[in-house]
Amino acid sequence: MAYWQVNKIKYIGPHQSLKSDLGFQYYNPEEIIGGKKMKDWLRFSVAYWHTFDQRLVDPFGDGTAIRPYDKYSDPMDQALAKVDAAFEFYDKLGVNYFSFHDRDLAPEGDTLRETNQNLDKIVDKIVEYQKTTGMKVLWNTSNLFNNPRFVAGAATSPYADIFAYSAAQLKHSLEIGKRVGAENYVFWGGREGYESLWNTDMKREQEHAARFFQMAKEYAKEIGFQAQMLLEPKPKEPTTHQYDFDAATTIAFMKEYNLDQDFKLNLEGNHANLAGHSYQHEIRVARTAGLLGSLDANQGDKLIGWDIDEYPSNLYETVAAMYEVVQEGQIGPHGGLNFDAKPRRSSFEPNDLFYGHIVGMDSFAAGLRVALKMKADHVLEDIINERYNSYNSGIGAQIEAGTVNFTDLEKYSLDKTQAQLRAATHSDHLEQIKDTINHYIIETLN
Ligand code: XLS
Numbered sequence: 135m136a137y138w139q140v141n142k143i144k145y146i147g148p149h150q151s152l153k154s155d156l157g158f159q160y161y162n163p164e165e166i167i168g169g170k171k172m173k174d175w176l177r178f179s180v181a182y183w184h185t186f187d188q189r190l191v192d193p194f195g196d197g198t199a200i201r202p203y204d205k206y207s208d209p210m211d212q213a214l215a216k217v218d219a220a221f222e223f224y225d226k227l228g229v230n231y232f233s234f235h236d237r238d239l240a241p242e243g244d245t246l247r248e249t250n251q252n253l254d255k256i257v258d259k260i261v262e263y264q265k266t267t268g269m270k271v272l273w274n275t276s277n278l279f280n281n282p283r284f285v286a287g288a289a290t291s292p293y294a295d296i297f298a299y300s301a302a303q304l305k306h307s308l309e310i311g312k313r314v315g316a317e318n319y320v321f322w323g324g325r326e327g328y329e330s331l332w333n334t335d336m337k338r339e340q341e342h343a344a345r346f347f348q349m350a351k352e353y354a355k356e357i358g359f360q361a362q363m364l365l366e367p368k369p370k371e372p373t374t375h376q377y378d379f380d381a382a383t384t385i386a387f388m389k390e391y392n393l394d395q396d397f398k399l400n401l402e403g404n405h406a407n408l409a410g411h412s413y414q415h416e417i418r419v420a421r422t423a424g425l426l427g428s429l430d431a432n433q434g435d436k437l438i439g440w441d442i443d444e445y446p447s448n449l450y451e452t453v454a455a456m457y458e459v460v461q462e463g464q465i466g467p468h469g470g471l472n473f474d475a476k477p478r479r480s481s482f483e484p485n486d487l488f489y490g491h492i493v494g495m496d497s498f499a500a501g502l503r504v505a506l507k508m509k510a511d512h513v514l515e516d517i518i519n520e521r522y523n524s525y526n527s528g529i530g531a532q533i534e535a536g537t538v539n540f541t542d543l544e545k546y547s548l549d550k551t552q553a554q555l556r557a558a559t560h561s562d563h564l565e566q567i568k569d570t571i572n573h574y575i576i577e578t579l580n
């Protein structure tokens with residue numbers, strides 16, 4: 135039975151029609167570009183929670199979503215039907231990866247034992263599908279934030295029973311990750327933060343979180359689950375302040391607790407914006423530290439101050455993100471672009487899920503094309519090399535080599551005139567650079 139009333143989404147290329155339809159204009163999966171197949175650069179992943187579970191609620195309204203499997207009264211029957219719908223969706227969209235939380239797949243029972251039984255039944259079905267379709271899991275994760283038991287956090291909960299339960303839940307989630315062959319395992323600290331400092335022992339909570347991550351890593355090793363472990367920063371929402379605030383804060387935490395050997399970062403566009411950063415900034419910080427792991431693809435809206443998880447459509451942002459990826463040579467050792475994104479509440483029909491992924495995939499494919507063209511032409515490399523040229527010889531080279539100290543630099547600088555120092559600086563011509571980038575976007579995609 136077909137759940138989705140569309141044919142397989144194919145690459146049709148640009149110039150056929152300007153109107154968007156159920157086809158890709160920039161994403162051509164098998165095309166070799168920059169030495170790799172496009173699909174291997176991008177490794178798109180469908181997020182189970184947003185695509186199949188999301189009812190399209192907002193803080194003021196109930197769900198509007200119409201989904202083709204909304205006809206079962208028994209939640210397990212619905213969960214099983216959703217797996218069929220999901221695999222048909224992956225096939226029709228033409229993606230090779232998906233990502234999920236444990237609780238996306240199956241309803242909870244009264245005890246963890248019952249919950250695990252429900253979950254295992256669904257995972258059995260997923261594993262069967264994987265055998266016939268070759269579908270892979272970019273990452274799995276554990277939902278340690280929805281249920282009221284996690285009201286004050288999971289690993290950072292002030293209640294030891296909740297820490298213990300979280301560990302037990304995570305243990306099974308790691309076992310599932312191994313069964314489905316997940317390439318990464320993500321930790322987003324849903325409520326790992328605080329509402330108020332007046333009642334919070336921050337140091338103790340952070341130590342608990344670190345211990346939790348260490349135990350997770352130890353258990354993954356014990357069972358031979360080799361996924362790359364990833365932490366996903368987000369500054370706020372749902373808590374007032376989340377401990378994994380942004381890439382830089384999370385890296386400091388990882389280094390403080392010796393987690394930086396085993397963990398890398400999963401970065402998300404909308405989270406970057408909430409932290410007051412661009413997506414590009416977060417990716418740059420991570421890759422500079424050698425800790426870029428994977429990317430959650432979505433975008434926020436300047437006019438709305440929360441995590442709205444829009445499908446990416448802003449080409450300028452995808453160009454900037456893919457510029458970083460192209461410089462790095464890959465998204466991460468096992469990274470991909472997971473669409474942590476959902477349609478607007480007013481886009482409630484089933485096909486809107488396809489249009490959403492199409493605009494997201496085409497936007498990143500277009501970004502990749504532009505970034506590779508800029509790299510091939512050394513546009514920014516030449517500008518950057520020139521900008522730092524004074525460190526390649528003379529006093530600059532000595533500074534970098536560590537062979538001069540403050541006294542030497544005082545001697546070097548003491549009699550330099552205002553005019554000489556002014557002459558040492560050059561205009562950045564930043565507007566010219568931005569105009570050049572615009573030309574690259576327009577011409578590459580033409
Ligand atoms: C929420 C997060 C979440 C993680 C997975 O804002 O983005 O969806 O990616 O738990």
Ligand code: NI
Pocket residue numbers: 322366402430474
């Ligand atoms: Ni995310």
Ligand code: NI
Pocket residue numbers: 402404405441443474
């Ligand atoms: Ni998010």
